[in-house]
Amino acid sequence: MTSIAPISQQIWDMKYRLKTPDGEPVDRTIEESWQRVARSLAAVEKDPEVWTEKFYSALEDFRYLPAGRIFAGAGTGRQVTLFNCFVMGTIPDDMAGIFEALKEAALTMQQGGGIGYDFSTIRPRGARVHGVGADASGPLSFMDVWDAMCRTIMSAGSRRGAMMATLRCDHPDVEAFIEAKQDPARLRMFNLSVLATDPFMEAVKEDEPWDLVFDGTVYKTIQARELWDKIMAATYAYAEPGVIFIDRINKRNNLHYCESIAATNPCGEQPLPPYGACLLGSINLARFVKNPFEENAELDLDELARVVPLAVRMMDNVVDASKFPLPEQKHEAETKRRIGLGVTGLADALIFCGLRYGSTEAVEATEKWMAALRRHAYLASVDLAKEKGAFPLFDKEKYLASESVKELDRDVQDAIAEHGIRNALLTSIAPTGTISLVADNVSSGLEPVFSFAYDRTVLMPDGSRKTEEVSDYAYRLYRHIKGEEAELTDAFVNAQTLEPKDHVAMQAAVQKYIDSSISKTINVPVDISFEDFKDVYLSAYEQGCKGCTTYRPNEITGSVLSVSDDKKKADAKAPANTNESAPVAAAKTDPALDPHVVYMSEPLDRPEELPGKTYKIKWPESNHAIYITINDVIQAGRRRPFEVFINSKNMEHYAWTLALTRMVSAVFRRGGDVSFVVEELKAVFDPRGGCWMGGKYVPSLLAAIGEVIEQHLHAIGFLKDPDTLEMDFGDKKKAVAVNDGPAAGGPVPNQCPSCASVSLMKQEGCDLCTSCGYSKCG
Structure with missing residues (x-):
């Protein structure tokens, strides 16, 4: 059996291994899981046995990682979707339509799909509802209903509870939307993002007035920069809402001629039209580097050219093999055959090649690798079109006129013109936290390594606990090759020690070669000034990113957790840019978890009198x-x-x-x-x-x-009430509501809702537990 770290083995067993209803394993080894997936996706081919073997060769050794839905569901016979998430239909501005949309969302989540919605179509709070003599309650009131629905579906055993809500920057309720999650008990099942248009971004730069409009009526006019500062203040303090540059997404969409996008899937890497489906998979770049840590280390481009077409074919077959919660989703997937092939292990691959994440050399290498992946993916889709036909909505002239298609190599464009293309869009960078942990803990997506080594506390069947070290794949291989006492190279940088500009540079470099979008978290230091924080978002916009999500550790969002004293001593010989803040899993009853909650170590007898x-x-x-x-x-x-x-x-x-x-x-x-x-x-x-x-x-x-x-x-003071934090806006100060403890009625910051370890980190716009592999995003 493939040798992988204990945490990888455990997460495979818990999340992806096929078992009987009684819990008996069907997949005896991870190789058998790969066989199951390969056999299932080859079943739609004319020669299934040949393609089963080829698909297995791509999956073997974790070269290609299908998304969790595929890994867990393919070949099981279960009535589940193999698509990770969906953007639902446009919400009508009437009660019957709104609750029909709610029903569709419930049916989709019941099958395990995360959902995205644009609530901009619902009239603002206070608007007149003609015919009933009442005022509208606004989009946020209906988001509360969606939130309750999601909790109900989760309580019934659904694996995913992620939702994305978007609202346009010119909607009259956008200010309330920005502040919504400052109530720590509200909209807990949602990620929120503001749809920022190009005119709005220009108005921010010029400090111009900005109208908040619905159905042609101007409800309010404010300064664009004031609204931008409100978005930034909320994000600075609460890590939400994110920002999606929606006009750029639509202008660069290969399908600009037949769809309009107003929402994304929960983590933002798939901007999708109504009923659009998100089909994901990742090439594990860490497995493609030859001669790691040597002067002649390089990515094996020949092997990449072999595996990418197999991955594209497998993903195209998922469209035909998958179940869909709704017929509209099936129609959307089949007429456009959109896939999202991306990468994981990028940071580890850079470390293997001696390249510091975010450096000029790392950016150049990343662009070279991503250009190769894009080229092979598009050519593979052309070959599929020759064999099986182009996607049904393919229009040669309009498709070739797309901005991103015009940036393809000339011979690729010529091939599309001659033969068509099987898949309308092909590339995306998705959250890969859990599947990257299974793949021997390689770095996730295009993120830098979060932590090179940390301790994980494991609860044993007899109730005892044991501590085991979890280490990054590149770090572990370096120690194996170079020795435990070898000094780490300058390439060993982690998410906390990098400058925000390094994050943005890498996201922008990768975005050039991605036709959809990217799930990425830009880690910023807790003491970053508000003006510098705002500049991160403006820089992302100027450099061509399609969205931006940041994470600034603080008392509300939770901070990066520290290693134990012993672990710090063990890493003392590492250079200053190595990890000194890896998360440590802790027992839930550890009083150090939160000073705002009174803990007891054992039950108390009841006194005679109680207040x-x-x-x-x-x-x-x-x-x-x-x-x-x-x-x-x-x-x-x-x-x-x-x-x-x-x-x-x-x-x-x-x-x-x-x-x-x-x-x-x-x-x-x-x-x-x-x-x-x-x-x-x-x-x-x-x-x-x-x-x-x-x-x-x-x-x-x-x-x-x-x-x-x-x-x-x-x-009674058991939980702290919200307070205010005075934030510096340059020439003026403003009080912004914050909570100086954990979310009221919610978990301790960084505490995993699944295993209770304090090991939750923010990565790729998602919550990931480094102890048990729990992911909010599946």
Whole structure:
């Protein structure tokens, strides 16, 4: 069996290995997983046996990594989609259409697809709704409904819970959209991005007025730079919203002549039209370098030329092999046959070649490699068109007039003109965090190495814990070849030690050769000035990027976690630019996790008297009010919740209120961070519908109880209330709302919601746990 690190073996077993319903392995080895995938994708060929062998040769040794949906679902016989994510249909500006769109989203997520939506089509808050004599509640109120739906689907066992919401920079509710996630309990299932148009970016540069408009009516006029500063302030403090340069996306779209794009998939690398589907896979560049760490180290371009066409053919076959949640998605995929082939292991490949990420030499090498990948991908698609036909919406004259197509090599353009092309778009850089961990922990996507070595705490079957080192593939190979005492080269730089300009330079270099877009997180230091932070986004726009996502560690977003003292000593001989801040997995009950939560190491006996408070809920559909009493215990001079009593005169409520009383009280008495109780209750979605309470949509009675418990936790100081942070805007200061602790009712920053280790990092616009492989993005 292929020799891989323990973490890689464990994540393969947990996420991608085929098992029976009883949990018995069907795939005995990872080679058998590759065989399963190869056999499934070759089944649509005229000679399946020949193509099974060829496809296996591409998958072998992790040369080509199909996206997680394909790796987990192909050849299993399960009714699942092999597409990673979708952009849903245009949301109509009427109630029936909105809830039809909600139903489509639920059906898509139920099959494991992440979704993206543009909410710009919904009229703003306060606009008149003709015929009913009411005012509109605005797009954010409906986003709350989507959020509740997503939580419900996740609670039913769906693997993915990622959603993307976009809103145009000229929508009247854009300011509320920018600030939406400053409420730490709101829109937790969404990534948010503002669609920034070229006219808006020009208005920002010139400090011109900017109209907020819907359906031809100007609702408000503000200075463009003021709106830009609001976006930047929210992103500076909360890491959201991101920015998508939507006009550039549409102008450079190969299919500019037959579609308009207004949204992306959850991580932004696939701008898609309504019902567009996202099909992903990555070439693992770390496996293509000859003579690593030597003077003559180089990428094997001949092997790249062999594997890329096989990857393209496999991905094209996925279109025919996959199930689709909706017929509209199937039609969209089959008429355009869009695929997104990208790379992973780029940073490791650069290290093998002695190139420092972001340097001029690294940029030049990256451009050479990406140009080769693009060329081979497009020529492979032309060959497929000769054999199987061009995609149905291919229009030679209009397709060849596309900006990005005109940048292809002349002979490639000529080949397209003569034979057509099988796939409308071919390249994308997707988040590869989990599959890169499986592939012996190579660097992810085009990201720099996040951490060269860190400790991972593993919970054993007998309840004990063991600590094991997890190391980056390039770092581990360097130590194997050069020795444990060898000094690391200057090429060993990580995400935290790089300048933001290095990140932008690499993203811009790769974007030149990518016809879709890129999922990338630009790490910036916590002490970066606000003006310098804004310059990162402007620089990304000026250098041709299609979007920008940053991550600045702070008390709200969570900071990069530190290695133990022993680990720091072990790395003391490394140069200053090596990793000194690798994440350390910690037990959830470690008091060091969060100073804003009172922890207990063991259950407490109940004192004779306890302080407490009783709250009243009047739920519209209930005949009687519900009373919630929460009693607290005093520990170390501070109050923490100890028990809860839920009472109602409505006897229909008796059984579940009694059960909830006992369960929540038991959790409170166990101690630790019990704030997750709030999160779980607030996530409950009643299919009969929720109601509006205090100007906020509450999806169920249980969610309302969760709101009350959260209110009490704030009142007793168990969770901190939001505060304000004064930010320097150059010539003026402005108070920006922040939360000086973990999200109210939410997890500790950097704590994985799956394994509870404090090992969550922000990478490629997504959350990835370096301990268990959990990924918000699948």
